[in-house]
Amino acid sequence: MKLDAKIPEGPLQEKWSRYKATCRLVSPNNKKKLDIIVVGTGLAGSSAAASLAEMGYRVKTFCFQDSPRRAHSVAAQGGVNASKNYQNDGDSAFRMFYDTLKGGDFRAREANVYRLAECSANLIDQAVAQGVPFAREYGGYLANRSFGGVQVSRTFYARGQTGQQLLLGAYSALSRQVAEGNVQLFARHEMLDLVVIDGKARGIIARNLDTGEIERHAAHTVVLATGGYGKIYYLSTLAMGCNGSAIWRAHKKGAGFAAASWTQIHPTCLPQSGAYQSKLTLMSESLRNDGRIWVPKKAGDDRPPGEIPEEERDYYLERRYPAFGNLAPRDIASRAAKERIDAGFGVGPQRNAVYLDFAHAIEEYGIDTIRERYGNLFRMYEKITGHNAYKRPMMISPAAHFSMGGLWVDYELMTTIPGLFAIGECNFSDHGANRLGANSLLQACVDGYFILPYTIGSYLAGELGTGKISPEAPEFDAAEQAVRDQLARLLSIQGSRTATDYHKELGALLYDKCGVLRTREGLQQAIDDIRALRADFWQNLKVPGSAAQVNSELEKAGRVADYLELAEVMCYDALTREESCGAHFREEYQTAEGEAQRRDGEFQFVSVWGYTGPEEEPELHREGLVFQTIQPSVRSYK
Amino acid sequence: MRIQLKIWRQENARAQGRMVDYELADINPEMSFLEMLDVLNEQLIQRGDMPVEFDHDCREGICGQCGLFINGRAHGPQAATTTCQLHMRHFRDGDTIYVEPFRSRAFPVIKDLRIDRSAFDRIIQAGGYISTRTGDAPEANALPIGHKVAEAAFDAAACIGCGACVATCKNASAALFTGAKVSHLAMLPQGRPEAAERARKMVQQMEDEGFGHCTNTGACEVECPQEISIRHIARMNFEYNRAGVLRK
Numbered sequence: 001m002k003l004d005a006k007i008p009e010g011p012l013q014e015k016w017s018r019y020k021a022t023c024r025l026v027s028p029n030n031k032k033k034l035d036i037i038v039v040g041t042g043l044a045g046s047s048a049a050a051s052l053a054e055m056g057y058r059v060k061t062f063c064f065q066d067s068p069r070r071a072h073s074v075a076a077q078g079g080v081n082a083s084k085n086y087q088n089d090g091d092s093a094f095r096m097f098y099d100t101l102k103g104g105d106f107r108a109r110e111a112n113v114y115r116l117a118e119c120s121a122n123l124i125d126q127a128v129a130q131g132v133p134f135a136r137e138y139g140g141y142l143a144n145r146s147f148g149g150v151q152v153s154r155t156f157y158a159r160g161q162t163g164q165q166l167l168l169g170a171y172s173a174l175s176r177q178v179a180e181g182n183v184q185l186f187a188r189h190e191m192l193d194l195v196v197i198d199g200k201a202r203g204i205i206a207r208n209l210d211t212g213e214i215e216r217h218a219a220h221t222v223v224l225a226t227g228g229y230g231k232i233y234y235l236s237t238l239a240m241g242c243n244g245s246a247i248w249r250a251h252k253k254g255a256g257f258a259a260a261s262w263t264q265i266h267p268t269c270l271p272q273s274g275a276y277q278s279k280l281t282l283m284s285e286s287l288r289n290d291g292r293i294w295v296p297k298k299a300g301d302d303r304p305p306g307e308i309p310e311e312e313r314d315y316y317l318e319r320r321y322p323a324f325g326n327l328a329p330r331d332i333a334s335r336a337a338k339e340r341i342d343a344g345f346g347v348g349p350q351r352n353a354v355y356l357d358f359a360h361a362i363e364e365y366g367i368d369t370i371r372e373r374y375g376n377l378f379r380m381y382e383k384i385t386g387h388n389a390y391k392r393p394m395m396i397s398p399a400a401h402f403s404m405g406g407l408w409v410d411y412e413l414m415t416t417i418p419g420l421f422a423i424g425e426c427n428f429s430d431h432g433a434n435r436l437g438a439n440s441l442l443q444a445c446v447d448g449y450f451i452l453p454y455t456i457g458s459y460l461a462g463e464l465g466t467g468k469i470s471p472e473a474p475e476f477d478a479a480e481q482a483v484r485d486q487l488a489r490l491l492s493i494q495g496s497r498t499a500t501d502y503h504k505e506l507g508a509l510l511y512d513k514c515g516v517l518r519t520r521e522g523l524q525q526a527i528d529d530i531r532a533l534r535a536d537f538w539q540n541l542k543v544p545g546s547a548a549q550v551n552s553e554l555e556k557a558g559r560v561a562d563y564l565e566l567a568e569v570m571c572y573d574a575l576t577r578e579e580s581c582g583a584h585f586r587e588e589y590q591t592a593e594g595e596a597q598r599r600d601g602e603f604q605f606v607s608v609w610g611y612t613g614p615e616e617e618p619e620l621h622r623e624g625l626v627f628q629t630i631q632p633s634v635r636s637y638k
Numbered sequence: 639m640r641i642q643l644k645i646w647r648q649e650n651a652r653a654q655g656r657m658v659d660y661e662l663a664d665i666n667p668e669m670s671f672l673e674m675l676d677v678l679n680e681q682l683i684q685r686g687d688m689p690v691e692f693d694h695d696c697r698e699g700i701c702g703q704c705g706l707f708i709n710g711r712a713h714g715p716q717a718a719t720t721t722c723q724l725h726m727r728h729f730r731d732g733d734t735i736y737v738e739p740f741r742s743r744a745f746p747v748i749k750d751l752r753i754d755r756s757a758f759d760r761i762i763q764a765g766g767y768i769s770t771r772t773g774d775a776p777e778a779n780a781l782p783i784g785h786k787v788a789e790a791a792f793d794a795a796a797c798i799g800c801g802a803c804v805a806t807c808k809n810a811s812a813a814l815f816t817g818a819k820v821s822h823l824a825m826l827p828q829g830r831p832e833a834a835e836r837a838r839k840m841v842q843q844m845e846d847e848g849f850g851h852c853t854n855t856g857a858c859e860v861e862c863p864q865e866i867s868i869r870h871i872a873r874m875n876f877e878y879n880r881a882g883v884l885r886k
Contacts, residue, residue, distance in 0.1 A: 051772040066693060067759050069799055070701040086779065122775070129775035131768045131823050133792040140782025158792060164700055165795060172767035179763040187756065210748055239695040273668045278676060281698045380699065383716070383723045384670075449772050498683050500676070544683050549650075550691055550749040553683065 001256050001610045003623045006410045007111045012629045013094075016115045019411075020454055024461035031056035034460050035219035035469065037204055039191045039246055041068030043163070043441060044424025045225030046170035047448030053182035054173075055453060057460075060217055061174070061183055062206060064190045064241055064555075069171045072227055072239040073444060076163025077284035077377065078147065079155035080127075080441040082120035087144050091152040093117040098630060100439060103149045103329055104404070104432020105582035105598060106632035107259075107606065109625065111411060116430045116439075119446040124156055126449060130169035134158050145289055147437035149329035149637070155438045160284050160377045166441055170448070189215070190555065192483045194222065194250045194420065197475045201250075201420035205476070205483045209555065212548040214480055216471035220463045221419045221456060224250060225448065228403035228425040230263055232563045232570075233515070234507025236400035237269055237282040243559040244566050247407050247426050255415040256608040256621065258408035258428035260566065261574035264435055264583050265516050266401035267333035270384055271353040280399035281384055283356070284377055285437040288326045290361035290370065291394070293317050293333075295354050299344035305355055305393050316340055324637040331434040331583040332637060334398040338516045339594070341397070348395045357393035398516060402440060404431045404583065405573070408608045408623070412455035413447060416608075419463075421456060423447035428606065433582025487547040490557045495540030499556040502537050503563065506530070510567050514574050519587045523575040527568055531615075534564040569609050569618050576620060579603045600632055639665040639726060642734040643678065645690055648747050651754075655747065657736070667727040671714065672697060672704065674726055675737075692751040697722040699863065702798030705805070706751055707738040712802035712861040720800065720863045740805035744812070744848040757847040758799050758815060764843035765836040766819040768829050781827055794822035796864045803858035803866075809850030814858040816840050817874035818866050824877055834884055837877035 008015040026034065034057050038049040041063040049061040063071060083096040096117035101108060124142070128134065134156050135143040144153040158165040177183040188209040195203040195218070203218040229244030230236045251257045268287060269280045294313045301308060316336055318325040328336070337354050346352050362370050367390060371378070378389045385395075407415045407422040409429055414421050424444035431439065470476075513526035537560070545551045580589040580596035581603070589597040610619040641662045648655030662681075665674055672694050679689035694704040704721040708714035714724045729735065739747050744757045783791075795818070803814035820837045823829030829836075852871055859868045 047772075054771045065695055065701070066703060066755060067799065069759075069762075070695055070703045072696060072701070074701050075696045075698055084778075125775035125778045126770075126772065128778040128781075129768065129770040129828055131791075131795075131826050131829050133788050133795050133822070133826070136783055136785050136788040138785045140784050141779050158795075161700065161796060164798075165792070168795065172762065173770075173772070175759065175763040176767045176769065178759075185759075187759070210754075239701060240697060241695050274666055276666060276669050276673050276677060278670070278673050279697045379718070380723070383699070383719055384725070386725070386727060453772065496684075498680055500680065542683060544686070545688050550752065552691060553689060 001621045012114050015111050023458040026457050026461050037219040038223045040225035042071035042073035043444035044448040046174045048452050050173035050177050051453045053177035059183045062186045062189045073167045074164045076441050077160040078286035079157035079162045079438040081154050081438040082124045084121050087153045089152045091154050099150045103436035105635050108432035112430050119450045123445045127169050132165045132169045148327045149436045191246045193479045194253045195479045196253050200418045202469050205479045216476050218469035218471040223421045225423045226426045230400045233400035233511050234503045235280050245559050245562045248562040248566050252611050255417045256408040258606050258608045259405035261570040262404035262433050264402040265334040265398045267398050268396045269399035271397035291356040291358050295340045295345040321637045328637050353395035353397045355393035356396045493541045495542050497540050499560045503560045518574050523571045526571045530568045639731045641665050644736045646738045669726045671724040672722050691749045699723045702800040705740050705800045709736050712805045718865050740801050742804045742810035755801050761843045765839035791822050791825040794818045794870050802861045806857045806861040811852045812844050812849040813852035813871045816844050817871035820874040821870035833877050834881035838881035
């Protein structure tokens with residue numbers, strides 16, 4: 001596997017401008033002869049499909065939901081970062097670049113991260129033009145707040161529904177292109193395989209989830225924008241349908257998979273209350289602007305929170321990280337919470353939570369201000385838990401959230417399969433080993449609106465002589481047959497355990513051994529356990545019905561089958577990285593104060609995994625990270 | 639808790655549907671309504687039956703994909719709550735619960751409780767956007783928008799497209815859904831140039847899809863999980879009439 005990042009020459013600040021000024025272009029007349037498939041309609045997919053269609057390409061777009069507007073970007077709450085420096089607090093593209101690189105524990109490419117920061121300001125302009133109703137000051141100008149891991153206010157927000165509003169903006173742009181006939185929309189369709197012809201991505205096999213029909217779609221290039229795979233842990237903040245199948249199946253066709261184990265565990269989610277639980281709802285990080293996190297100083301203290309006096313509370317983030325306090329980055333806040341909970345200081349009926357307390361903020365700013373800032377989040381909290389957070393502190397707990405890992409892409413966002421691009425959360429590019437809050441909406445949008453439209457043109461300029469891609473090619477026959485065979489196999493087992501049952505077991509195993517804390521022994525054990533579970537799955541799975549009908553159990557089974565393979569690569573990824581960085585915390589590698597111990601000498605690279613065959617160990621490749629502008633330092637928030 | 643369920647089962651769009659009885663014991667009051675259906679489905683699969691198909695995804699009240707008619711009310715008994723955020727603690731031990739799909743001619747049943755709401759997408763495609771393109775946006779702060787206007791536009795933009803307004807309306811009108819988008823964009827300076835024509839095109843599409851007319855009963859705003867006000871329908875009507883005047 002050749003890993004050429006294709007980073008343009010020149011100073012950091014000029015790389016993207018130089019690329020744009022010199023990349024190959026496709027003329028307007030030729031664009032309409034080129035077909036593009038975009039899989040996924042979240043912020044990355046919708047913004048890409050709309051932008052590419054506006055430029056004149058012929059676009060087909062796919063989502064498993066019943067409408068593009070429902071993709072899980074919709075659930076992002078707190079905000080989107082941009083270095084506008086409207087607050088006059090010293091922000092700049094360079095500062096944002098540095099914060100993001102440091103936030104990711106110096107495990108991302110300088111050039112990509114700088115480009116993300118550089119394009120951030122444009123995104124706010126774009127969204128406002130689409131009618132996104134961001135929060136505004138009384139003078140009519142845009143408002144900002146702070147997110148974790150930074151000391152400026154660069155987060156733009158629309159109450160606690162920023163993802164929804166940005167997605168509806170992208171969806172409206174997409175809808176306009178559908179109406180104009182430039183985009184064909186396939187909702188309730190799931191991509192089940194990638195078709196590769198002569199080494200290039202040329203189409204997909206998809207299943208119509210309303211009819212069960214298997215369809216072939218051919219194109220000159222395929223863009224995956226299928227989001228993260230945090231749902232592999234079963235209990236997560238993701239939607240029930242979020243899955244890793246599109247990228248996993250592309251991986252099996254040759255796309256390198258990078259940093260598979262770098263998964264963000266979000267510190268502020270609602271704790272689990274029982275075995276029936278299907279998801280853990282996120283409470284926005286923005287709450288940490290005004291909320292203070294604490295546990296009782298005495299383990300097992302059963303008093304109601306209001307009766308525990310100030311001096312008997314441990315505001316552990318403020319104690320351990322005085323410079324950033326409650327706005328310490330997510331990986332650090334999650335580890336600190338887990339440390340307190342594991343040490344017996346957890347609160348709530350299952351002792352698996354910590355308090356997030358607004359009493360001080362309500363006293364300082366008044367209840368009306370707090371209601372305006374977070375009203376919908378407090379309401380959501382009450383709906384789910386039955387408790388009023390204006391009167392007593394919220395109880396929160398860490399939960400699986402975002403995948404920093406994903407398909408390896410070069411500077412042009414192309415995977416190791418020529419013609420296959422990966423954008424948004426499904427790629428590994430900008431966040432390193434830990435993503436900062438409000439950077440995921442940003443990356444999805446910047447990839448889709450501003451980067452891919454240039455880089456895909458550079459690839460397609462070489463495809464003008466190719467002509468129409470035929471879905472009758474033998475490669476399509478083979479891919480379709482493989483999909484049909486797998487569906488038949490899943491249905492034929494007729495054992496005794498449901499797909500959900502396997503998913504729950506895998507999730508619990510993975511969270512325990514490859515979650516917030518990892519050890520060599522634990523990961524080795526996990527690999528054995530996953531293999532055994534996967535073998536049992538193929539012996540004992542039970543899927544009712546047939547493939548020729550609506551069958552959500554069959555959909556789930558296919559996704560769990562892929563998770564059972566991906567989980568093993570995650571464990572290899574974590575096992576072979578003998579250092580701690582960002583969200584990857586190996587207990588063997590920590591400082592005397594219990595902080596992550598990076599080992600730059602040995603591990604200043606991104607692990608990229610190659611598929612070697614069924615039941616074979618994956619093959620490790622390395623992309624070395626070169627820092628020319630800044631020097632990696634100890635990542636401290638103290 | 640012990641729960642009796644009467645659930646709408648329908649094999650496909652053309653089949654005749656019917657209510658089928660199920661019984662569940664040991665339901666935890668902290669479960670969500672959809673988790674209760676998950677428990678039912680796991681039992682049905684083990685028994686060799688087909689599980690009940692229902693729409694859902696985010697399970698945190700924002701994607702708009704879930705939507706069940708529960709005991710005769712869209713999204714069930716709690717105000718401002720989607721089906722996925724309804725919890726069993728709002729029911730009593732021994733209750734009988736009726737579960738049906740959102741019903742409307744424009745929302746055909748696909749299977750059981752799963753319906754086709756693509757008519758909503760086509761209403762948005764008819765004009766629910768500002769005609770801007772990637773790259774042509776001016777500096778965001780060049781055009782101030784008052785705090786109250788931005789907040790009011792947000793109130794309308796908060797629509798999740800679930801269809802509860804249609805399901806609860808005796809006319810199966812999509813006026814609240816359409817009005818919310820017309821109003822959101824009409825309130826913002828960026829959306830003004832197309833406001834009247836947008837309203838005309840979206841209302842036309844709403845009629846073409848087979849949704850009924852609005853007779854201002856206000857049932858939609860009572861059931862809307864985002865508490866969107868029927869004032870937005872008034873604003874849609876205003877823009878629609880303005881379109882009529884402007885065309886003459």
